[in-house]
Amino acid sequence: MPGKPLIMTFPVTATSHTLADYRARGGYATLARVVAGMPQEEIVKTVTTAGLLGHGGAAFSAGRKWSVINLRDGQPHFLCANADEGEPGTFKDRWILEHAPHLLIESMLIVSYALEVRHAFVYIRGEFDLPYRRLAGAIDEAYDAGLLGEGVLGTGFALDLVAYRGAGSYVCGEASGLLSSLEGKRGYPRNRPPRLTVQGLYKRPTVVNNVETLANVTGIVANGADWYRSFGTAKCPGTQLVSISGHIAKPGVYEVEYGYPLAKFLYEDCGGMVGGRKLKALIPGGISTKVLTGAECESVTYDHQSLGAAGSSCGSGGMVAIAEGTCMVRLLQVLLRFYHHESCGQCTPCRDGTGWMHRIIDRIVAGNGRLDDLDRLLEISRRNDGTTICGMGDAAGYATVGILAKFRDEFEYWIEHGRSRCDGALEIAAHA
Amino acid sequence: MKHLIPEFEKLKQRFPAGFESSLVLPCVRRIQEDRGFVADSDIDGLVEYLGVPRIQIEEVLSYYTQFRRKPIGRWHLQTCRNLSCSMCGAERLMAHLKARLGIAPGETTADGRFTFSTVECLGSCGTAPVVMVNDTYHESMSIEKLDALIAKLD
Numbered sequence A: 001m002p003g004k005p006l007i008m009t010f011p012v013t014a015t016s017h018t019l020a021d022y023r024a025r026g027g028y029a030t031l032a033r034v035v036a037g038m039p040q041e042e043i044v045k046t047v048t049t050a051g052l053l054g055h056g057g058a059a060f061s062a063g064r065k066w067s068v069i070n071l072r073d074g075q076p077h078f079l080c081a082n083a084d085e086g087e088p089g090t091f092k093d094r095w096i097l098e099h100a101p102h103l104l105i106e107s108m109l110i111v112s113y114a115l116e117v118r119h120a121f122v123y124i125r126g127e128f129d130l131p132y133r134r135l136a137g138a139i140d141e142a143y144d145a146g147l148l149g150e151g152v153l154g155t156g157f158a159l160d161l162v163a164y165r166g167a168g169s170y171v172c173g174e175a176s177g178l179l180s181s182l183e184g185k186r187g188y189p190r191n192r193p194p195r196l197t198v199q200g201l202y203k204r205p206t207v208v209n210n211v212e213t214l215a216n217v218t219g220i221v222a223n224g225a226d227w228y229r230s231f232g233t234a235k236c237p238g239t240q241l242v243s244i245s246g247h248i249a250k251p252g253v254y255e256v257e258y259g260y261p262l263a264k265f266l267y268e269d270c271g272g273m274v275g276g277r278k279l280k281a282l283i284p285g286g287i288s289t290k291v292l293t294g295a296e297c298e299s300v301t302y303d304h305q306s307l308g309a310a311g312s313s314c315g316s317g318g319m320v321a322i323a324e325g326t327c328m329v330r331l332l333q334v335l336l337r338f339y340h341h342e343s344c345g346q347c348t349p350c351r352d353g354t355g356w357m358h359r360i361i362d363r364i365v366a367g368n369g370r371l372d373d374l375d376r377l378l379e380i381s382r383r384n385d386g387t388t389i390c391g392m393g394d395a396a397g398y399a400t401v402g403i404l405a406k407f408r409d410e411f412e413y414w415i416e417h418g419r420s421r422c423d424g425a426l427e428i429a430a431h432a
Numbered sequence B: 001m002k003h004l005i006p007e008f009e010k011l012k013q014r015f016p017a018g019f020e021s022s023l024v025l026p027c028v029r030r031i032q033e034d035r036g037f038v039a040d041s042d043i044d045g046l047v048e049y050l051g052v053p054r055i056q057i058e059e060v061l062s063y064y065t066q067f068r069r070k071p072i073g074r075w076h077l078q079t080c081r082n083l084s085c086s087m088c089g090a091e092r093l094m095a096h097l098k099a100r101l102g103i104a105p106g107e108t109t110a111d112g113r114f115t116f117s118t119v120e121c122l123g124s125c126g127t128a129p130v131v132m133v134n135d136t137y138h139e140s141m142s143i144e145k146l147d148a149l150i151a152k153l154d
């Protein structure tokens, strides 16, 4: 493993996801300490001091988000785990849902206790069948064991937890779109302010956190902020579940301790590129994060500061490794088709902009591109940035700007010659 | 959908009071599992049972890609065509499916056996390419594995 793990700490077996196994690993002992009377403010303070950042993509401080909730406002508060996992390249929350569902449930119980939450939800993408059954099975086990429902562990604390299934929509991963969907409507994102912690689900104060963010809470509350800060770097404590795919020899989910050298991760832990090829480019954290060239990856360590200085970010941890020989024009075509397909259509710059970008890239690939098409792509990206309700409008632009900045010559070649400089291939070698 | 109401009542108990609107998605999903698609009479039934506006259910049905208003083939083959799957052979798989089944994405074979669709990232990129058959993911697919699978689907 690339560094010390916090979440992937046990061997996966046929029963490791069950309540009995989780208990044997010390599970629900922290919850017992919490509901025995740990002060609510102390939990929020510990998590804030620990420096836990959101793992859904934006890396916002979990403790700071929670501190907006006013415990004594007399309103119902809601907690939602974001298990939509829709960012292409990302498949790490699935690991938690399938192998450690009770870690998520225990963490949600602790957060709900700390924030006066009576009803909590896990919003899980509709296609996830096994992860849903694992989670729903774990929730049933927890109810039967008196860990959910009225009188958790015989105390006055109560929590109901529902696993709520989406039905195929990328924008439902965006926190406010998720809440619209959870209200049984179209998954339309909402304008902010008001923040969701002020007016969220059914206009009540609501915390939405990524599954992995929440999964870290039990360990932090059990062992304290200093313990958590002993993982990772001084500025970037902790670990991130990295799901790596593409032209990599050993794809999968790895827990990477922040500060770990990126090249070492790619070449030693993940076995390098398929067929021994060179790394051409790396999408570090889901397709909405800016691409790095192979050379740029050499000197980077895996943490927010180092990736930020290199002009990208950890994002959702969804890494896509792209080997030498891959056509970046075709690659951008796949991404732009996706954004166009998934735009919810509420905002003109996103709805029309992604459609326009998609038409331009299709035209280039068909051999009918014009040189000013590239500037038009950049111009649309620029106009989308910050002018839309949710981050999807920006994301389509970031992906485009990132690829054009580094691989513009490939686009110019296709426009001039009407064909790819590298066979138009995306596939490098059949999967082993 | 009337025969599903006892199930819906159980579902309701896990939600807080006043969350009837939230039941639209789970109820629609259950109806579709039961009938294979959502019929006009199901919408009528849900409007009456949940007390939500008809337009809300219509909007939900047209928004989410997993919901459908018409029956499809017995086996729904959905090929992921997003980045990691395309980088690991999804484009060849799709061309093969098209030739083998003789239909384009979105179509159903004349015998009603197969419907073929494309989907965006299924959150399973490490085992690309992925083909979803009804509810089940089939991972690290190849043309040979796909042919063997199709032969088993009646």
Ligand SMILES: Cc1cc2nc3c(=O)[nH]c(=O)nc-3n(C[C@H](O)[C@H](O)[C@H](O)COP(=O)(O)O)c2cc1C
Pocket (backbone or CB within 6 Å): A053, A054, A055, A056, A057, A058, A059, A060, A062, A082, A083, A084, A085, A086, A087, A170, A171, A172, A173, A174, A175, A176, A208, A209, A210, A211, A213, A214, A390, A391, A392
């Ligand atoms: C278009 C879009 C899609 C998103 N999809 C996801 C997702 O699938 N899972 C997720 O956890 N966050 C997703 N996010 C981020 C959420 O809006 C939100 O920031 C996150 O769930 C908050 O959790 P965190 O603070 O624990 O990271 C998405 C954001 C956007 C703009």
Ligand code: SF4
Pocket (backbone or CB within 6 Å): A171, A188, A189, A342, A343, A344, A345, A346, A347, A348, A350, A351, A388, A389, A390, A391, A392, A393, A394
């Ligand atoms: S930015 Fe795009 S996806 Fe987001 S709300 Fe606007 S139209 Fe919908």
Ligand code: FES
Pocket (backbone or CB within 6 Å): A088, A089, A090, B080, B081, B082, B083, B084, B085, B086, B120, B121, B122, B123, B124, B125, B128, B129, B130
């Ligand atoms: S790209 Fe196919 S599952 Fe993610």
